[in-house]
Amino acid sequence: MKFKSVQEIARLYTNYFQEKGHTIVPSSSLIPKGDPTLLFTTAGMVQFKPLFTGAVELPYTRAASIQKCVRTTDLEVVGKTERHCTFFEMLGNFSFGDYFKKEAIEYALDFSLNQLEIPKDKIWVTIYLDDDEAKKIWMDAGIPEDRIVRLGKKDNFWGPAGDSGACGPCSELYLDRGPEKGGPNCGNNPNCKPGCDCDRYLEYWNLVFNQFNQTVSGELLPLKQTGIDTGSGLERVAMLLQEVDSVYDTDELKSIIKQIESLSGFTYNESTKQSFRVITDHSRSVFFSLGDGIYPDRTGRGYVIRRLIRRASLFARKLGIHEPFLYKLVGTLKDLYSLRYPELKDKAKDIESILKKEEELFLHTLEVGLEELESVLDHLKKEKQTVVTGKEGFRLYSTYGFPREMTKELVEERGFSFDDKGFEEELEKDRDLSRASWKGKKIQYLTGLTVSPELKTEFLGYTESKAKSKVLYLFVDGKSVISAKQGEEVVIVLDKTPFYAEGGGQIGDTGYLKKEGFQFQVQDTQKENDTFLHMGMVLKGNLSVGDVVDSEIEVERRQNLANHHSGTHLLNGALRRILGTHVSQKGSIVSSDYLRFDFSHPKALSKEEIIQIETDVNEAVNQEIPVKTEVLSLDAAKESGALSMFDEKYGSVVRVISMGDKSKEFCGGTHVANTKEIGFFAIVKEGSPGAGNRRIEAICGDSVVSYFLHQFQTLASKIETHNLTTKETFGDLKEFGITKEVPSPEYLQSMFQREGKGIVTRLRKLREGLESELEEKSSALFKAKKKSEQEKFQMNPELVDGLLQKAHEFPKGKVVTELFPSVDAKSLKDLADSLKAKEPEILCLFATTEGETSTLVFMCNKVLNERGIHCGDILKETLVMLDGKGGGRTDMAQGGGKKPEIVAKSLEFALSLAKNKLS
Helix, strand or coil: CCCCCHHHHHHHHHHHHHHCCCEECCCCCCCCCCCCCCCCCCCHHHHHHHHHHCCCCCCCCEEEEEEEEECCCCHHHCCCCCCCCCEEEEEEEEEECCCCHHHHHHHHHHHHHHCCCCCHHHEEEEEECCCHHHHHHHHHHCCCHHHEEEECHHHHEECCCCCCEEEEEEEEEEEECCHHHCCCCCCCCCCCCECECCCCEEEEEEEEEEEEEECCCCCEEEEEEEEEEEEEEHHHHHHHHCCCCCHHHCHHHHHHHHHHHHHHCCCCCCCCHHHHHHHHHHHHHHHHHHHCCCCCCCCHHHHHHHHHHHHHHHHHHCCCCCCCCHHHHHHHHHHHHCCCCCCHHHHHHHHHHHHHHHHHHHHHHHHHHHHHHHHHHHHHHHCCCCEECHHHHHHHHHHHCCCHHHHHHHHHHCCCEECHHHHHHHHHHHHHCCHHHHHHHHHHHHCCCCCCCCCCCEECCCCCCEEEEEEEEEEECCEEECEEECCCEEEEEECEECCCCCECCECCCCEEEEECCEEEEEEEEEEECCEEEEEEEEEECEEECCCEEEEEECHHHHHHHHHHHHHHHHHHHHHHHHCCCCCCEEEEEECCCCEEEEEECCCCCCHHHHHHHHHHHHHHHHCCCECEEEEEEHHHHHHCCCECCCCCCCCCEEEEEEECCCEEEECCCCCCCEHHHHCCEEEEEEEEEECCEEEEEEEECHHHHHHHHHHHHHHHHHHHHHHHHHHHHHCCCCCCCCCCCCCCHHHHHHHHHHHHHHHHHHHHHHHHHHHHHHHHHHHHHHHHHHHHHHHHHHCCHHHHHHHHHHCEEECCEEEEEEEEECCCHHHHHHHHHHHHHHCCCEEEEEEEEECCEEEEEEEECHHHHCCCCCHHHHHHHHHHHHCCEEEECCCEEEEEECCHHHHHHHHHHHHHHHHHHHC
């Protein structure tokens, strides 16, 4: 076969389908638009789900794309096999009610033969068990019957991507690589064909014939319009055309491997290939994810990215690399992929910076964590045990940053098993620990601790993130000690420190104290008088009073604290300008994740006021105001007009933080040097902590981008569901559908980059507008749907005839009982009138339930009243069973109750009462 590069295959694909009338759609973000059931975009069709289901008006009826995808279900296998990747690119062509099986099959075969130049006699295909239509099309196209294989649902029924969406039977194209690639028992064995586990036949293109929409509950409903969804892995096609055995030997991935060889000094060979492949694959996943604004985090997709970075760091260590390394591959990745994804050129510098910081964070504890794991395994060996407990696994996670999956992989490599359930239990316990319980732990740390009031720690943290510090005191369990050892929880007092101690609403710094053979994790920093207390755990080695250590804070966390603290000052200034000078601060929390600000104000803020305040702060950020720090006497500071907390105690000298004419306050906290560092500011919640006061929660920086990505993803999902219901009920979206475009993740990212700080207000208004429209149209749809259902119910002669046939006959008259779901009382009365008109001697005993309530309607004609029937009396006795109330006349009674689960029994009871009168 003729060698073709990855880039050439991609170009041939888009050109071919463009000539076939397809719109070439750019890859969507790795954050799936409008699908909260997916962590990542895992297939090319994800961005087209609303088009397949009919939830939106079609902008085109045929499309093609090259989609970046991330799948991590087999993450631990990456590096061990020839073809597993977490990141891959998917070629795909799609039809939305345009062409179907015939054209999809013909396009795939034509492209394979005439563009990829695959010999026809090497192509095999598979079809779903009973898909005779697909078989005939393949044979008509020139594939002989003996190269068409039927496979079951596991192999040839695809979808949906996530918990719901389009799906259907599929047909796959395979390349026959020759008998020499077969297994030991294959050779020319006629039973070796697609579906065999050997490497002779490799699937390279999947054609999905979308015929169904799967609901979240798993129900398969016919799609209003059939569709085509095809997927062909770009890396796999390249592997086949370049006639190599591994995707890692294709031209683009080889370029990354060569760069790793150059940086590490190691050669890619049989003994090193697993490490090279893991680093190659994970660097791509991380590079593209960071480019789409997916940042390392403790949960969700951010946790997956952190896990990938840490797994790659672990394998880099096997190549002798003990320093940040992945970030050095960013330049190579940018050069390789910016032709297909030009937006990555401008993002590369930021990706490099984020990646380096994340690597540095993990490398603080990687070595000591591995030593601790080794110690755990040695102990288990001695005790002749084989299971690493969930408690030990969680300690490695919480103390050393080892993701559970990484620990599991490491211990299983050594022949041990891992207690997943125990880990989950420990994680759940940890989630239950609130900040209050951590405060309780701090009190325990500090109980009995006495330090001379004259002792003052020199704070260097306003200008420094690192320092050489001397250990003055050590405290264990509140008692002064002269040394501390590995595993002990300790409070350390230093002569000078870059660590900020909690105060002024800002929480304390975290980080590390180190020296040769020793490492201490600072989990919090508190203050007693002017003495700073570094609280945490000895991770490695021993420490004695008098030792000198390297003190280093977590820089990125401190930056986030500074963003939120400076944001708090700007918020305070904006509140006083917009609401009035009666506003005074009543309390605050400044964390690395958010800020909370309590202030005096007599009423809730309006939407307009929230927008004004948010805009004011973002304008200050946009003005790039230098943040000025002055150390003044208390009197001079007051005379300068700086704001202070009325109940705060100040010394004779204070720090004053000024941000132009936007803010001037007393403050001992850490701040940005310029307001532009804050990035973005968004209010996420407004409420009241108590009478006469209000509370605002807000976020700054990259958290704002993540916040709006999540908000619009959730909103898109709700709108898609609403539109589907609209279309199913009325056939189109004209009256009740929402046709405004919800911004996609990639568009949101570009908006933040392009439009600056004003984007926050614009997105808030857009979101609120869409939410308002959704609320209005959902309400209108509900009423219209209800009205339509009532009309169908009332004008249904078949229903009337059916009920008459079911009626119970007694000597003095007939009785019909029926329980209807979610029908209003008026419709029940209208139905009873229709029955009475057809059959004068009938008693109607109707009930309906909705949620936790039930409604009963009993009606008859006067003729039955003369025979002893009193609807009101029967109803009253029946309602006793339902804890209900109601009443009425002899010929009509209505009431409501609870206990919907026994309404059917209550109708049986009412029937027995009527029977006594009519027998």
